[in-house]
Amino acid sequence: MAAILGGGLGGLSTGYYLLKNNLNSNNNLKLYLLEATNYCGGWIKSIRTKDYVFEQGPRTIRPKGVTGLNTLNMIQDLGLSEHITPIKPDHPAARNRMIYVNNNLYLLPSSLKGVFQKNEPFSKPLIYALYHDLKKPHKQLKDDSIYNFVERRFGKEIADYAISPMICGICAGDAKEISVKFLMKTLFEWEQTHGGVVKGLMKSLFSSKTGNELVLSDLARKAQEEKWSVYTIKGGLEMFPNKLQAHLKDNNVTMNLSTKVEAIEFVDSGSVSLNIQTGEKLSVNHVYSSIPAYCLASLVQKQHPELAKTLKDIPFVTVGIVNLYFATQKPLIKPAFGFLVPPIENSPILGVVFDSCCMPDQNGTVLTVMLGGRWFEEKFGKNTTSENLYNIAVKEVGSILDIKDKPTAFNVNILNRCIPQYVVGHYERVDEIRQYIKSNNLPISLIGSSYDGAN
Incomplete structure (x- = not known):
């Protein structure tokens, strides 16, 4: 038996993949999902009327990378393909993205041609940022803020007017605090390994790609071929977690809504007791925690105060x-x-x-x-x-x-x-948390946006 803590998209997706892996291995897995509120979907909530949809949280999904393609595979499997509305490269929402500077709205360059032109509020064409990178020496660092990295490699204007607002849009954070590994890990590694981003890019073009190719659904393949920028779901993004929730119910996952866990007790390496607010206890073999790190911290505080402290340090x-x-x-x-x-x-x-x-x-x-x-x-x-x-x-x-x-x-x-907030040192902190869990042989897995980034 296993329990999933949290009914947001992370917890629901965990249930989906556990069911999928269980089906492939022919094991008989009993799954519980425990959600403290009466709603599944986390921050995804859609208010629908005949005239408009208000998204109170996320509204679009990126199709890029392994995570993005896996999500598209899942969406097709759930029967949501016909509800997808993609934003393709020629769509105004893909081409026209603006920043507000000095009481004016400025359109950011969206084409190769735009990189060679002077676009306010930038004082020079953006191509000069590449020259800046080529001539700038690099610092040997384990981590850095994304602002410092971009200012060092591409100049202050790029850091102020391109990257800083982008970080506001992605994680509502301060680029001067957020780790460069959050959004530009590959570029940072190119700098550290090859001395610059352009040099690293050139070397990567001639390196062979290895790794298993992901099996793509028709929907994921279509997103790649049409080069979707982002996509949304007709009628509101809430339809996605609703479909996931229905899928878990249909596959005999016990869904416990309005069920608040007050403490986690690790009995031994193969047994966990979840103390429910009502006074009940649920004994399982493994816990998958998708709740925010600060929520998990309060559940393990009594038995593992050191782990709780590190979890609380994630802002x-x-x-x-x-x-x-x-x-x-x-x-x-x-x-x-x-x-x-x-x-x-x-x-x-x-x-x-x-x-x-x-x-x-x-x-x-x-x-x-x-x-x-x-x-x-x-x-x-x-x-x-x-x-x-x-x-x-x-x-x-x-x-x-x-x-x-x-x-x-x-x-x-x-x-x-x-x-x-994936501040400088975040990934080292997450490694420390997972190392503690491994060293103490705790039957718990950490998933969700608290640890491995948002996508």
């Missing part, structure tokens, strides 16, 4: 999400994915996503404003209200996009401690 940030719907049919925005705001602008918002351009079946104009992140408490204090965040969002959107209309409908959600 998380809070993000405010304000969804806005404008019923007017007149165009309020130019077609684009949206815009991000570099931290040097000292803005209360991280960026705005143009959902009515990125997502299908939207009438009127739908925008999502992201606020706070690494700077949430600094900008809004400890006890901000939904009304305050709404007012700030409407004011910023009105000023930046010159929208005079009042929203027809809106939704505000404060996602408390929702995104882990």
Whole structure:
């Protein structure tokens, strides 16, 4: 018997793959999934009406890399292929991504031609960043912040206006704190091994690729051939965890919602006791924890305080999400994915996503404003209200996009401690956590975004 802690996408996916591996090995595995709330899907939540969809968390999925292709394989297996809406390279949401600098919106280059042209707010064509990399000596380092790395290799403007806002968009974090291994591990390794990114790139072009080729579903193959930028799901991304949940139920996984685990007791190397809030105990042979690191820390605190401390050291940030719907049919925005705001602008918002351009079946104009992140408490204090965040969002959107209309409908959600921060030293910390588990022979596996990055 095994238990999965957490019914977010990480926990549901773990159940899916455990079932798949169990089917292939012909073992008789009994699985429990325990979720503290009455909802599966974690931060993925969609508000659907006949006119719009408000995504309160993620809205698109990247198809790139092994993880992205595996996800597409899973989506096809779940029967969701016909609901997928891809954003291809020629789509405005793929071509048009903007940053807000000095009270102006600037379009970031999206083609090879654009790299050779001068694009504000950059003072030179981006090709000069490659010259900067070629002439710059490298530092021998075990890790570095992504800001320091990019500034060193490509210059301060790239770090300030390209990478810093991108980190805000991906993990609502500060590029001056986030590990370069989070987003640019290969580029960092090229610098450390070959002395520069361009040199490393050139050498990689002549190196042979090894490893097992992933077996691709028709959907994954189509995403590769058509070079999808990202994709979403018609009717809301929530359909994905809903389908996963139904799949687990259909395959006899015991789904325990509104079930809060208060403590984990490791009896021996092959037995774990989960103490439930109701007073019940569940004994299993193995635990798969997909809950945030700080939640797991409280469960193992009594028996393994050293492990709990290291888990607590992984920082998380809070993000405010304000969804806005404008019923007017007149165009309020130019077609684009949206815009991000570099931290040097000292803005209360991280960026705005143009959902009515990125997502299908939207009438009127739908925008999502992201606020706070690494700077949430600094900008809004400890006890901000939904009304305050709404007012700030409407004011910023009105000023930046010159929208005079009042929203027809809106939704505000404060996602408390929702995104882990992969700060410098994060991967060494995760290795330390996993080494502790291995050394103490604890029957627990750590999965989810707390440890291995978001995709």
